[in-house]
Amino acid sequence: MEGVATSTAAGRLAPAANNTLVFRGHQLLVDERGGLARSPHRWLASLPPRCALDFLAPEGQPWAVIEVDRALEPPPGHEFRHLKTLLDTLPPATRSLAARALELLEFDRAHRFCGACGAPTVLHTRPSPMRRCTNTDCGREHYPRVxxxxxxxxxxxxxxxxxxxxxxxxxxxxxxxxxxxxxxxxxxxxxxxxxxxxxxxxxxxxxxxxxxxxxxxxxxxxxxxxxxxxxxxxxxxxxxxxxxxxxxxxxxxxxxxxxxxxxxxxxxxxxxxxxxxxxx
Ligand SMILES: [Zn+2]
The missing domain is CATH 3.90.79.10 (Nucleoside Triphosphate Pyrophosphohydrolase)
Structure with missing residues (x-):
């Protein structure tokens, strides 16, 4: 996925070009009708995202989610809207996808260092996202918290x-x-x-x-x-x-x-x- 720098991700899933969600904090990038933004790729490629990771949607397709800076303006014809305000209107499959993506961003952000020994962790995305401690004496695996x-x-x-x-x-x-x-x-x-x-x-x-x-x-x-x-x-x-x-x-x-x-x-x-x- 051009222009998206993953944070030390191992084993990328190569999501299709269209399958990228963009979050700014808890705000999801949507089009003017409140639907999932489908074509901001040129815009995405120009950004230095703060965090990106690949994941499988609940139905099994590969997707990616990126987090952008909170001061960033949306591309023309798009807007950032808090996911809470979209829950009633997004189709159920898109809602599940967005919920998973947002929780994974939070997980990735909160587990950069091992909670057991303090060493840095590395993101692995297969078979599902987790971060593994780089300290060989520890090696603890950290999974998204529910x-x-x-x-x-x-x-x-x-x-x-x-x-x-x-x-x-x-x-x-x-x-x-x-x-x-x-x-x-x-x-x-x-x-x-x-x-x-x-x-x-x-x-x-x-x-x-x-x-x-x-x-x-x-x-x-x-x-x-x-x-x-x-x-x-x-x-x-x-x-x-x-x-x-x-x-x-x-x-x-x-x-x-x-x-x-x-x-x-x-x-x-x-x-x-x-x-x-x-x-x-
Ligand atoms: Zn550790």
């Missing part, structure tokens, strides 16, 4: 438990979520998070679905559960407000359509015979 997060819709008949963090936009409520701790199962994490954040006990836990959330490397694990007992007492450092919303009086602002919280709410409404999104 951080599991549980998110749960707690239901009480026709009501659903939603909460908001202090940093949420005005009016937005979402399903409660938290990272899985070391040594913990996802199910244990669900019970612990709900108890810690609201003081409630839950039961009948059911796995719902999972999705990548590449900011920077979360794997969202969606669950559904039923209220069993307790009174809501919000953890003051984490939750500004949490309450049960009746299905006919849900909050006005919803999480982005792609987000797991949105899918959980949608499922709750459809199971109870309500339209989605809610009328009005």
């Amino acid at each position: 951080s599991p997060v549980v998110i749960v819709a707690v239901e009480r008949g026709p009501e659903i438990l939603l909460g908001r963090s202090p940093h949420f936009p005005p009016g937005l409520y979402s399903a409660l979520a938290g990272f899985v701790d070391a040594g913990e199962s996802a199910e244990q994490a669900v019970h612990r998070e709900i108890l810690e954040e609201t003081g409630l006990r839950i039961g009948n836990l059911r796995y719902f679905a999972s999705q990548a959330w590449p900011f920077p490397h979360a794997l969202m694990l969606g669950y559904q559960a039923e209220y069993e007992g307790g009174e809501i007492l919000c953890a003051p450092d984490e939750i500004e407000d949490a309450r049960f919303f009746h299905i006919d009086a849900l909050p006005a602002v919803f999480p982005t359509r792609y987000a797991m919280a949105n899918l959980l709410l949608r499922d709750f409404c459809l199971r109870h015979g309500r339209p989605w999104p809610p009328a009005g």
